[in-house]
Amino acid sequence: MPTMRDFSTDHRWLSINTATVRKQRGVDWPLLDILDACAERGIRAVSPWRDQVASAGLRATAARLRAHGQVLSGYCRGGMFTYSDEAGRQAARDDNRRALDEACELAAPCLVLVVGGLPGALAGQAAHRDIAGAREQVAQGVAELLADARERSMPLAIEPLHPMYAAERACINTLEQALDLCDTLDPQSDGAIGVAVDAYHVWWDPKLQQQIERAGRTKRLLALHVCDWLTPTTDLLNDRGMMGDGVIDLPRLRGWMEAQGYAGFSEVEIFSHRWWALSGAEVLDTCVDRHRRCV
Amino acid sequence: MPTMRDFSTDHRWLSINTATVRKQRGVDWPLLDILDACAERGIRAVSPWRDQVASAGLRATAARLRAHGQVLSGYCRGGMFTYSDEAGRQAARDDNRRALDEACELAAPCLVLVVGGLPGALAGQAAHRDIAGAREQVAQGVAELLADARERSMPLAIEPLHPMYAAERACINTLEQALDLCDTLDPQSDGAIGVAVDAYHVWWDPKLQQQIERAGRTKRLLALHVCDWLTPTTDLLNDRGMMGDGVIDLPRLRGWMEAQGYAGFSEVEIFSHRWWALSGAEVLDTCVDRHRRCV
Numbered sequence: 001m002p003t004m005r006d007f008s009t010d011h012r013w014l015s016i017n018t019a020t021v022r023k024q025r026g027v028d029w030p031l032l033d034i035l036d037a038c039a040e041r042g043i044r045a046v047s048p049w050r051d052q053v054a055s056a057g058l059r060a061t062a063a064r065l066r067a068h069g070q071v072l073s074g075y076c077r078g079g080m081f082t083y084s085d086e087a088g089r090q091a092a093r094d095d096n097r098r099a100l101d102e103a104c105e106l107a108a109p110c111l112v113l114v115v116g117g118l119p120g121a122l123a124g125q126a127a128h129r130d131i132a133g134a135r136e137q138v139a140q141g142v143a144e145l146l147a148d149a150r151e152r153s154m155p156l157a158i159e160p161l162h163p164m165y166a167a168e169r170a171c172i173n174t175l176e177q178a179l180d181l182c183d184t185l186d187p188q189s190d191g192a193i194g195v196a197v198d199a200y201h202v203w204w205d206p207k208l209q210q211q212i213e214r215a216g217r218t219k220r221l222l223a224l225h226v227c228d229w230l231t232p233t234t235d236l237l238n239d240r241g242m243m244g245d246g247v248i249d250l251p252r253l254r255g256w257m258e259a260q261g262y263a264g265f266s267e268v269e270i271f272s273h274r275w276w277a278l279s280g281a282e283v284l285d286t287c288v289d290r291h292r293r294c295v
Numbered sequence: 296m297p298t299m300r301d302f303s304t305d306h307r308w309l310s311i312n313t314a315t316v317r318k319q320r321g322v323d324w325p326l327l328d329i330l331d332a333c334a335e336r337g338i339r340a341v342s343p344w345r346d347q348v349a350s351a352g353l354r355a356t357a358a359r360l361r362a363h364g365q366v367l368s369g370y371c372r373g374g375m376f377t378y379s380d381e382a383g384r385q386a387a388r389d390d391n392r393r394a395l396d397e398a399c400e401l402a403a404p405c406l407v408l409v410v411g412g413l414p415g416a417l418a419g420q421a422a423h424r425d426i427a428g429a430r431e432q433v434a435q436g437v438a439e440l441l442a443d444a445r446e447r448s449m450p451l452a453i454e455p456l457h458p459m460y461a462a463e464r465a466c467i468n469t470l471e472q473a474l475d476l477c478d479t480l481d482p483q484s485d486g487a488i489g490v491a492v493d494a495y496h497v498w499w500d501p502k503l504q505q506q507i508e509r510a511g512r513t514k515r516l517l518a519l520h521v522c523d524w525l526t527p528t529t530d531l532l533n534d535r536g537m538m539g540d541g542v543i544d545l546p547r548l549r550g551w552m553e554a555q556g557y558a559g560f561s562e563v564e565i566f567s568h569r570w571w572a573l574s575g576a577e578v579l580d581t582c583v584d585r586h587r588r589c590v
Contacts, residue, residue, distance in 0.1 A: 118542055121526045129544040135501065164459045166499035167526050167542045177501045204461035206430065206472045231416045231462050233531055247413055247462045249424040 004251070004258050007266070007292055014291040015045035015073035017225065017269035018052055021280040029280050031056040032064050039068040041284055045265045047074045050099060053106070062106055073265035074157060074196060074223045075099070075108035081141025082116035082134045082171070084127035089141075092116075096145050103154050109264070110157040110222045111149065112196050113142065115170045122168040134171045142193075143185050150192050157222040158182065159196040162204075164236055175202055175211040182220055194220030197257065198269065200227050200240055203248040209256050216260020224257055226250055226295055227270045238271045242286060244294030254295060266295050299546070299553050302561070302587055309586045310340035310368035312520065312564035313347055316575040324575050326351040327359050334363040336579055340560045342369045345394060348401070357401055368560035369452060369491060369518045370394070370403035376436025377411035377429045377466070379422035384432075387411075391440050398449050404559070405452040405517045406444070407491050408437065410465045417463040429466045437488075438480050445487050452517040453477065454491040457499075459531055470497055470506040477515055489515030492552065493564065495522050495535055498543040504551050511555020519552055521545055521590055522565045533566045537581060539589035549590060561590050 007013060018034050031052040038046055046065075053061050065071070078099040083089040103111040115138045118126040142156065149156050158178045161170035172178050178195045186193045195215055202208055215221050228246030233239050243250055254266065268287045275283050302308060313329050326347040333341055341360075348356050360366070373394040378384040398406040410433045413421040437451065444451050453473045456465035467473050473490045481488045490510055497503055510516050523541030528534050538545055549561065563582045570578050 118526075121542060124526055126526060126542045129542050131499070131542075131544070162458060163499040164457065164528070164531075167524060171499075173499055173501065204426070204458040204466075204468055206468065229462060231413075231419055231421060233459070236459075236528055236531065247416060247421045247424050247426075249426070 004255050005263070007295055009292070011042065011288050011291050012044065013265050014043055014288060015047055015265035015267040016043055016284065016287060017047040017076065017267050019049055019076070020268055020270045020275070020287070021283050022049070022052060023276055024280045024283070025277060031061060034280065035064050035068060035070060037280060037284055039070065041288055043284070043288070044069065045071050045073045045267070047072060047076055047112070047267050047269070048106075049076045050102065053102060058102055058105055065106065072106055072108040073267045074110050074112045075103040075106060077112045077114050078145065078156070079113040079170070080116040081138045082119045083137065084119040088119065092141060093144060096141075097148055100145070100148055100152055100154050104152050108154070110155040110194070110196070112157045112159050112223065114159055114161060115142070115172050117166055117168045117171050126167065131166065131171055138171060139181055139184070142181065146185055146193055155191060155222055156193045157196040158193070159198055160201055162201040174205055174207070175215065176207055179211060179215055179218070179220060183218070189218040189220065191219065194222040196223035196225060197221065198225035199248050199250060199253055200225070200229060203229060203253065208253070212256045212260060216262070221257055221260055221262045223267060224254065224262060224264065225267045225269045227268065235273070238273050240270045240272050242270060242275065243268070243290040250295045266291060299550050300558070302590055304587070306337065306583050306586050307339065308560050309338055309583060310342055310560035310562040311338055311579065311582060312342040312371065312562050314344050314371070315563055315565045315570070315582070316578050317344070317347060318571055319575040319578070320572060326356060329575065330359050330363060330365060332575060332579055334365065336583055338579070338583070339364065340366050340368045340562070342367060342371055342407070342562050342564070343401075344371045345397065348397060353397055353400055360401065367401055367403040368562045369405050369407045370398040370401060372407045372409050373440065373451070374408040374465070375411040376433045377414045378432065379414040383414065387436065388439060391436075392443055395440070395443055395447055395449050399447050403449070405450040405489070405491070407452045407454050407518065409454055409456060410437070410467050412461060412463045412466050421462065426461065426466055433466060434476055434479070437476065441480055441488055450486060450517060451488045452491040453488070454493055455496055457496040469500055469502070470510065471502055474506060474510055474513070474515060478513070484513040484515065486514065489517040491518035491520060492516065493520035494543050494545060494548055495520070495524060498524060498548065503548070507551045507555060511557070516552055516555055516557045518562060519549065519557060519559065520562045520564045522563065530568070533568050535565045535567050537565060537570065538563070538585040545590045561586060
């Protein structure tokens with residue numbers, strides 16, 4: 001294995017997913033202020049969410065990023081391809097095209113895709129129980145979006161989500177499954193589609209190393225997201241841990257990625273009532289510290 | 296596909312995992328009373344937990360089962376093979392041998408194995424982050440127990456647990472992974488080891504049908520557990536749903552099992568604060584009803 005990058009002496013490869021600090025102590029933290037706070041700390045990359053960008057304004061966001069010399073590690077997010085009627089399908093398609101355009105405007109390296117689960121499940125009432133059918137809709141939706149993405153030269157990054165989100169958020173649940181879809185849609189692997197590897201979602205997978213190696217061979221490793229898995233985990237969505245506080249061997253995972261040529265950012269994405277209860281400054285300072293010591 | 300068994304007109308293939316009614320409205324329901332209540336409803340199979348058997352007495356339990364003409368669909372449970380020191384390893388080995396002896400005394404068709412996660416994680420403090428190492432301990436532990444199990448002609452049923460339990464309860468998390476281990480330890484597939492397929496743990500798996508077919512070819516389908524996945528799920532452990540209340544396509548899963556020759560019980564195993572808050576009679580009546588309509 002080639003020598004891993006040394007993260008201990010600086011944080012040039014740290015990116016902040018802005019959901020990590022989107023609402024601190026009950027108050028929305030405006031995206032432009034988050035960018036400023038990151039810049040003050042020498043954090044040179046972020047991954048913003050679309051609703052945050054919409055609130056701040058797309059052009060204002062792009063301008064602020066340029067002013068700070070900041071780049072994106074990804075754009076969050078497209079996807080949600082599953083539907084229960086034709087109107088839902090069309091709405092998803094239109095929305096994903098807008099997401100692509102925004103990603104281009106912000107010069108993102110990729111549009112991250114959370115593909116959707118059983119239609120209606122996120123609202124508490126699934127329209128059906130046919131997860132295989134939902135997966136077919138996802139394959140079709142990604143295929144359609146891929147044509148648009150190729151026109152814009154904007155890579156798509158499928159993010160497999162933890163199986164506990166299969167019903168409500170994403171029915172692509174393993175790296176193997178995501179790569180199978182990539183290989184089907186893009187057999188030449190020309191850079192148009194790949195995967196976002198989020199430690200929280202994939203750390204448990206007995207085939208993780210094998211599939212990272214597969215993804216490396218086909219040049220599909222587009223992003224690395226980090227946080228940690230806490231024991232106990234008290235909430236399925238919003239109890240993710242700060243790096244170092246849980247059981248994920250993050251350096252090992254990063255080593256597997258880097259052995260396959262991954263040389264991009266390590267993007268911190270933490271959904272956590274605990275961390276949202278602190279000041280944004282404290283959270284960002286902790287991210288910098290843990291990035292150096294635990295990733 | 297061969298015609299599935301018709302569950303709608305009787306419940307001869309219903310089994311109750313006794314954790315489903317172990318504590319109703321805050322009061323432990325004694326195992327012998329559970330057996331009586333099942334017998335009153337024509338429920339002819341159960342899967343009791345070791346702590347419940349210990350409280351009721353092993354011989355008393357066996358006698359009551361015989362008196363009712365009831366059989367086991369499995370015995371819950373052996374496993375927890377991972378350890379952080381030699382004393383822990385020895386304790387696990389001894390305890391698993393006792394579990395085997397109890398399973399024999401109760402004439403169980405198999406001893407179900409929940410293999411363990413990272414040592415210490417269930418108590419909140421994992422001894423390490425090496426899940427690959429934990430999996431090696433599991434393979435070694437199952438191999439040792441298999442020798443004892445063969446002597447007693449007691450089949451072992453590895454139960455892959457949902458990936459959200461990888462840290463604390465079981466680092467075998469997919470049917471494929473469980474079957475890989477079975478094939479390694481028992482390449483001839485002589486009936487000594489197989490799998491317990493629990494809908495809750497595996498329903499999300501994109502390779503589920505494929506791996507059930509594989510398990511059928513090698514005669515490893517030893518048990519079927521059912522409940523349902525709720526949306527939302529509010530607790531990682533104790534918010535499992537009654538069949539029909541969630542998003543799992545149980546008839547499809549059972550169909551895949553039966554197409555491979557599975558002709559055993561459908562064992563209801565529900566950990567749920569909601570159902571534990573009702574009377575045991577109401578829960579059992581609901582299990583009978585849903586078994587007929589939703590499985």
